[in-house]
Amino acid sequence: MTSTAAPLDLLLLPTWLVPVEPAGVVLKEHGLGIRDGCIAFIGPRAAAMKLAANEVRELPGMLLSPGLINAHGHAAMSLFRGLADDLPLMTWLEKHIWPAEAKWVDEAFVRDGTNLAIAEQLKGGITCFSDMYFYPKVASDCVHSSGMRAQIAMPILDFPIPGASSADEALRQGIELFGDLKHHPRIKITFGPHAPYTVCDANLEKIRVIAEELDAAIHMHVHETAFEVQQAVEQTGERPLARLARLGLLGPRFQAVHMTQISEDDLALLVESNTSVIHCPESNLKLASGFCPVERLWQAGVNVAIGTDGAASNNDLDLLGETRTAAMLAKAVAGSATALDAHRALRMATLNGARAMGLESQIGSLEVGKAADMVAFDLSGLAQQPIYDPVSQLIYATGRDCVKHLWVAGKQLLDDRQLTRMDEQQLTATAIAWGQRISGHSE
Structure with missing residues (x-):
């Protein structure tokens, strides 16, 4: 499933991993490894823990899916x-x-x-x-x-x-x-x-x-x-x-x-x-x-x-x-x-x-060789319990406030609900200023 020649940049260990392809599959107790911005490993947790990785992140109560x-x-x-x-x-x-x-x-x-x-x-x-x-x-x-x-x-x-x-x-x-x-x-x-x-x-x-x-x-x-x-x-x-x-x-x-x-x-x-x-x-x-x-x-x-x-x-x-x-x-x-x-x-x-978009060979599912574009949804909250089918809970009982982490090409752009590259306060202030300008000049 992976080459062990070089350590993984990041190993993620979610409670559920939903690859989307193959269809309808939910993997429990599995890990996903990233190297050079791409998915390099998907396999059982026991096998994942034997791999060398520069960083290992446990994602308890979380569902990892394609972005x-x-x-x-x-x-x-x-x-x-x-x-x-x-x-x-x-x-x-x-x-x-x-x-x-x-x-x-x-x-x-x-x-x-x-x-x-x-x-x-x-x-x-x-x-x-x-x-x-x-x-x-x-x-x-x-x-x-x-x-x-x-x-x-x-x-x-x-x-x-x-x-x-x-x-x-x-x-x-x-x-x-x-x-x-x-x-x-x-x-x-x-x-x-x-x-x-x-x-x-x-x-x-x-x-x-x-x-x-x-x-x-x-x-x-x-x-x-x-x-x-x-x-x-x-x-x-x-x-x-x-x-x-x-x-x-x-x-x-x-x-x-x-x-x-x-x-x-x-x-x-x-x-x-x-x-x-x-x-x-x-x-x-x-x-x-x-x-x-x-x-x-x-x-x-x-x-x-x-x-x-x-x-x-x-x-x-x-x-x-x-x-x-x-x-x-x-x-x-x-x-x-x-x-x-x-x-x-x-x-x-x-x-x-x-x-x-013609990008299905690069993104859209969690498969070895594809870009590591992924999102971790936190399903540990009161409103998601009990969980019989985590995908059903995601679609029917979960809001976007449960988005916890997000990666694009292996780079983490959202960490514990916080943007890593963008200033949320500044963006909010700029939007408010535009709103005041537009409303002040519109009939």
Whole structure:
């Protein structure tokens, strides 16, 4: 299971180890060893204790799992958290969010908002996130400094956006950033056409060609609401997903975010193209956008990952809570109590997210040779007792306040609930200052 040539950098001894792959497995009295940022050993505790290790950490009462993967969000929008609540999607966007972005979003906003989001996500057990927002180079700098892992999508719309005066300029920036970071160990650049109703065929075709040349992913809001689909059909006679298929965008590199409206034809397109769906249940619920039929997709063989969406529409970046909501909602939508059981829900929040991003060979499960991206959840509290199935307790009875430790590529970024590289007090003060500035100048 491991080479004994060199000592392990770190040996972890949790009460439960949940590798996610193979599916449904819970290992008790096992150890996990890390060397050079990767998992070098998984085996019984007795065998683990015979190995040389520079550091050994007992994790009593804790469940060690792959780090959670937040497959969709808009990190810097954390600074708009609660700005325009309880409104329909298009009213929320057109009357509140887009005007606020036009007024406030600059490089400083994106830096401060992204750092706030990174800290919140690390404290919630998230080791990798997907971000789709303006000034992606600034966001990637934040990720680099934090030690976290991320997919950064270059936003592309038919009209000017903060940081890019046109779709062509955004594409140029995306290509440049992709080239600059293609060898970065923790950052992956993708292309993010905003939505079918904000990007024309000509620009989508440019994105497809560039993504194919670079072997880059495409991350896009698709079928978020019934209105979006209905409007497209009325105007063009074609459903948005069918249009994307006609233009050649669907495929294993395509990440379709939301997908609350899925016909039999849509499902066939998703299955045939091996497109991933990113499910954002709490944002969809809060904006009354609809319900993604997760169990139907899963049973058809579609890869379904999970995302929080931005804090302006959720209002948190709590992927563990999101996963609990997803599991509950899937049962109600499918009309079946067996839909999306706890083990599959955890898989959706880990390995399925990695697969959607094309990172499944590196992260998403605890396997020898993969990056040591891991989180330790403390299940020793009153509210988790008694424990029959620790994964069920994690999904149905545990909040993100139980996240105790977190590692990315073997580096500990959260130690006993404390951030090791970021100043939480400073981040809080900066966010409060932004809130005062924005609220003081908004009508």
